[in-house]
């Protein structure tokens with residue numbers, strides 16, 4: 001699977017397509033991580049974990065294990 | 079006396095709730111912080127016009143009413159409980175103009191509870207900078223509420239906000255979302271079962287993960303039957319609900335909220351490029367920590383010496399000025415040194431909270447969480463454990479409370495259990511006085527041995543915390559859903575008023591919270607040291623006079639002997655000598671033993687106790703340090719405080735769980751005696767063993 005958020009590279013932008021996995025906490029959805037919104041990878045800590053994201057203007061950091069469950073579609077190559 | 083209304087400030091973290099709260103209440107506020115009050119609850123009073131007063135609560139930041147951490151559950155517990163004395167007459171949702179969309183989510187939820195709600199759009203001063211423009215009347219209409227556009231930084235909009243609060247009766251309580259639209263079938267059967275309840279309220283109760291205290295939940299307890307839907311289904315519905323809420327918000331903002339990105343400036347990404355960098359990020363963090371310790375150790379030394387000497391001479395002065403007698407003695411030897419033992423901490427506590435609150439306020443702390451998460455996770459901790467561990471260098475009590483925003487119970491529990499290992503400021507006076515007695519003053523590579531020793535002790539405390547976390551992570555069998563979502567707020571210049579209030583607040587609660595215990599113990603100790611049972615104590619003068627009759631001592635010398643003989647036979651002396659066999663293998667005498675026992679209540683009592691014990695009977699104006707240096711080891715001879723016993727004491731204090739207040743707060747936060755008792759037993763026996771080995775090896 002190459003189309004999860006965990007595969008995004010620094011600076012790249014993608015479109016969120018699916019967040020229905022039960023491993024995604026509701027809180028993340030409430031912070032704007034919803035299908036149709038854009039996401040950009042702002043910065044990564046060593047080992048790509050955690051990941052610092054900009055989701056539709058909301059800046060937040062999540063762990064890679066959560067990012068793995070968020071499906072995306074890349075829209076630009078940064 | 080006029081009428082008083084309840085106002086609750088609610089909103090996402092970092093939207094400026096506390097700033098609005100400070101602007102409304104000024105110094106008319108109090109914070110519940112210490113054992114006895116579970117929740118860090120800030121309350122204050124704001125005068126409105128015509129004798130109307132508003133009682134304002136600053137609630138913990140929360141992203142939604144679906145609580146995922148303890149901190150957040152406080153908010154929903156209050157909002158679901160109409161009988162709570164703090165139940166708001168009006169909810170004020172504070173939002174940040176830069177994150178309006180996300181901040182409005184909780185606004186829609188609160189409105190759906192049909193509580194009168196008004197909206198504060200804060201940080202208005204940032205609008206031009208970010209190219210944002212707002213059409214307030216349009217937004218008010220769309221959101222069906224009243225809006226105050228505020229900048230606490232520029233002190234704008236606060237009066238308008240007060241007026242809106244005053245007119246709370248005019249607010250519409252129309253919900254934003256028709257709850258039943260989430261799932262028609264499910265909600266219509268729910269409605270049939272509980273025709274008199276608000277659907278959204280039922281829905282919240284059904285879906286909460288967090289265990290509540292006693293709300294008025296009983297009446298809707300039967301609701302549990304409606305959990306029949308399995309978890310995944312409920313989750314799907316919650317997702318649907320969230321999407322619907324965002325649809326509502328997007329719609330509402332369509333006309334009234336526009337952003338011209340070409341005008342927006344972006345300081346955040348420039349700073350982030352450095353501060354979250356794989357190398358620079360860590361280097362800067364380390365540098366900030368160094369600076370912090372420098373401040374606590376070096377800069378606060380000057381006021382601390384001054385306080386120490388002031389209290390020594392105050393005590394002396396009291397003795398000379400007041401007629402001699404038991405009361406004067408109690409004052410000069412019990413109460414004044416006891417007070418000194420409290421006041422001396424103020425500089426350090428103040429410096430620590432100054433740093434911590436600046437780091438929090440500026441938004442930097444979240445970057446630290448981001449940088450450290452991966453490392454901390456290896457030890458069973460979370461990036462969010464860094465804040466408690468750093469706060470732990472001030473005091474374990476606020477640190478344990480600061481774990482509340484860690485969502486995973488296991489990570490949170492481990493953080494609570496290991497935090498007391500970090501070198502809190504109460505250990506500092508013990509360390510400082512012993513280091514100055516037993517560590518030589520020389521230099522190594524430009525760094526003083528004494529400073530290096532202190533640094534090592536900090537590292538030791540941190541190492542013990544992390545090491546035991548690693549072990550706990552392996553042995554604790556707790557399954558808890560672990561997830562981690564951290565907002566990375568914008569960088570901001572801290573508001574002076576906020577920082578100053580935090581520093582004053584924390585210092586005050588230390589002085590009055592922990593201070594009470596210290597003072598009480600000092601007084602009790604003085605009594606125990608000044609009175610004794612039996613003939614030996616009462617006839618001390620005669621016994622000593624007879625004993626030394628042949629030796630032609632001066633009156634002064636004779637008095638010294640009488641005093642120390644009395645002390646040995648006082649209540650405290652008898653207790654101390656009883657436990658001496660247990661502690662002499664560690665290199666301590668009975669006086670140190672007493673100090674250790676009494677400092678179980680709070681570590682800082684150690685120095686105060688020694689001060690009390692040594693000042694009973696001796697009346698020269700020596701500082702505590704000189705008196706300690708003059709003590710002789712009764713068994714081995716030579717100075718009592720030498721390298722071996724000093725190191726042994728340092729290690730003992732590094733590891734032992736000596737703080738009643740910490741145990742009390744751990745009991746509160748874990749809701750069980752099991753964990754604090756375990757902390758006490760394990761930490762203290764470990765401390766004993768390490769101190770024993772150190773002394774036996776070094777002596």
Ligand SMILES: Nc1nc2c(ncn2[C@@H]2O[C@H](COP(=O)(O)OP(=O)(O)O)[C@@H](O)[C@H]2O)c(=O)[nH]1
Pocket residue numbers: 089090091092093094095096097098139200201202203204228229230231232438439440441570571572573576
């Ligand atoms: N630019 C600007 N910053 C503000 C304003 N109000 C608060 N802040 C800053 O926003 C940050 C968070 O504020 P705080 O009151 O602690 O938010 P809370 O977490 O909601 O209690 C702090 O750094 C404040 O200095 C404002 O009106 N304008």
Ligand SMILES: [Mg+2]
Pocket residue numbers: 095096139
């Ligand atoms: Mg706050």
